[in-house]
Amino acid sequence: MDFSLSEDQRALRSGMRELLTGRFGRERMRAAAESGEGVDRGLWAELGAAGFFALRLPEAEGGVGLGLPESVLLFEEAGRVLLPGPLVATHLAAGAVKGAAEGRAVVTVADGNGPVADLGDADGLLVLGDGVRLRAGEPLRDTVRAAVPVRSLDPLTPLHRPAGPVAGTEPLPSLSPHSLRREGALLTAAEQLGSAARTTEMAVQHARGREQFGAAIGSFQAVKHLCAEMLVRAELARAAVYAAAVTGDPAEAAGAKLLADEAAVRNARDCLQVHGGMGFTWEADVHLHLKRAWLRSGRWLTAAEAEEALAAGLGAADRADGGPDGSGGS
């Protein structure tokens, strides 16, 4: 057993961090949030070229041939910088929807009712039901025309409410709704993890620099303890997300989503608190993290669904066998 990141994984992560800080730094992120411009096609293509979407496609099909653990590291980085766009859906559609793997197509997802993210920018819409179907081309344009734009809570995620139930037209037999939902939840959890880690850093940085009563506020225990709890939440979520990526286990993925949602939302709230009045301004980035975290919490797998899924596996087996074994594939 060696749960630590490999050298290759560390290199992959720092490569992605470098690309994103260069290409989607704070100024760029704020500009995107102000304009509500939607997906940046240039950046999308660059991500495609860097292998972000094709990461898990076999090399024979033009992919990078890596696995879910590596994807999780990339999505964590995306979450740190609040990278907008339907990253998860496009990543999951790579290999099944033309152009997705290369970052030429923007693919979003509809699962049940409720507003659809990034619909206006989409070249393809995955419709999850008993199977997975694609809606693209003219039918998709019809859907977009008939849909009503929603004033989105999150300035970086445009939302549309479709006029009625959306049906996919083209079956995508290579995709299963179960694994799509599981992986969608896990990759979203990875974004939440990135956001939770980032707001922890933001809080710590502010607490070191801001002085009140003649001392850095970070020397006050009330502030210190908020920060410590933020780290604990983020680290627990990290263990859950990374492990679920390694095992691919649906219950672990549900646990990862639950804990990462909580870490992202609560860390953003605590970060806001540590920033005081400044935290309540539009200027500070923390509200963007919080709004995105809220939005992600409601997608792919909600807390209620995750908890029910995690309860379902509990205690159903014979008590004498000791219940869940936690051996992690012994």
Place this chain on the structure above:
Amino acid sequence: MTDLSYSEEEQEFRARLRTWLAGALPGLPPKPSPDDWPGRRAYDTTWQRMLYDAGYAGLHWPVDAGGQGATPTRQLIFLEETEKAGAPYVGANFVGLLHAGPTVAAEGTAAQRSRWLPPVLRGEEIWCQGFSEPEAGSDLAALRTRAVRDGDHYVVSGQKIWTSHAEVADWCELLVRTDPEAPKHRGISWLAMPMDAPGVTVRPLRTLAGSTEFAEMFLDEVRVPVSHRVGEENDGWRVTMVTLSFERGTAFVGEVVACRRTLAALAADARATGRWDDPVLRRRLGRLNAEFGALWRLTQWNVSEAQRSGGVPGTGGSVFKLRYSQARQELYEAAAEVLGADASDLDREWVLDRLSSLSYTIAAGTSQIQRNIVAERILGLPKGR
């Protein structure tokens, strides 16, 4: 994040251990009652001796300290399997195996190692921990128990408190002040005190669970040979920090496994009694499943990181302890809900555990102190006053 599976050797080790446990456990004597201290000592040391004879004692201790020099992963498997098999808890051997032993192994002289370590592994000697004092708890370095040099002895006087297992211990890892003039962290020494020395008086304290888990210890001119000092004179604080990092590193592995078993048992009970139909309770148990699952993974993460850095447990232990102690208390709150009116029956399973769990956010450093450690040592926030 490469590998959560276990190597072939590790799996063989696991299988061998499982087989051995299946054969060994039925031979154990019946469990003594919680207040039968001599009985508890006999029970815990018998178990330790069985482990020793089978080659499972001190797995991750260095070979020259009598251990097997195995990787932390092997120790993880050991703790996981023994807990799953329902083997006895480390019990009265806790301080010797997880605390004093590793400290002597890391900081002791060759003579000290050979004197103190083998009996711990063989289950012949029990240690206790004399750190806390009535006026020095969280602020441990404020301790006052004094040791004055008299020839080749220290003469020790003072009072210790909350000393677990003091009633049955042979040795005490004792922190004493050897230089009252020095700044408080610099005048402390670490001594191994024989519990049968003249001048040692132990007075049991009754816990809120009704048992006598710990005791007060009065020390009146107790003579301890200078050769029983581990580390340099006045360098005891550093030695202590080594000790504490061990306590927080891997000490709770078996308990996470135990919590997962309890959670499964709770769910099974709730299903049997119809309490399961309550979605609020069901979701609460589901959430705890996520918590303990993640805590287990966090343990594996910490072990992997420790293995990478040469076996030294890192500050990850404080992160773990904070969440674990909280989650364990929540687990028994959920248990009380499953039990309903029976939660006030002390003879029902989990009721005593619920009481015991109240100590988790206090013992081994309170949650407030752990948060300070995380904030200052990991996040680098400035120290308070």
